[in-house]
Amino acid sequence: MNSAERAESLLISEGYTCVLCNGEEIYPSDKRGVAPLLELLSSGKDFSGFAAADKTVGAGAAYLYVLLGIREVCAGIISSAGLKILEDAGIVCRFKNKVPYIINRAGDGMCPIESAVKDAGSPEEALAIIKHTLERLKG
16 A cells, blocks of 8 residues: 555544655644644655645645645545646645535635635745634634
């Protein structure tokens, strides 16, 4: 079983929201949204070459995967924008369902992170927008 298959298997069997894997190194999370990816970025660890499995990948998560140096992403649900970001960065992507955009948790509109980064010009700009948006949402 390769790293991507292992990450995907753990995501499903253990009920995680996100799993990064590279051989025996595994970083699972059960946190929602982009929180686990922001934590991994702030850890300072080099995740270049890791594979990831994620329940939901929108544009915000896709930009964060680019910054993390992930080589392959397996997604349960991916937005059109998220897929384009990953493909443009040369990241291999497999997914079960592609949607026009990620829906917010209330189910009545677009995810605020997806909406916030729609005009980002780079992964670095998207990271700044994501952090600002999360601060604003906390109130």
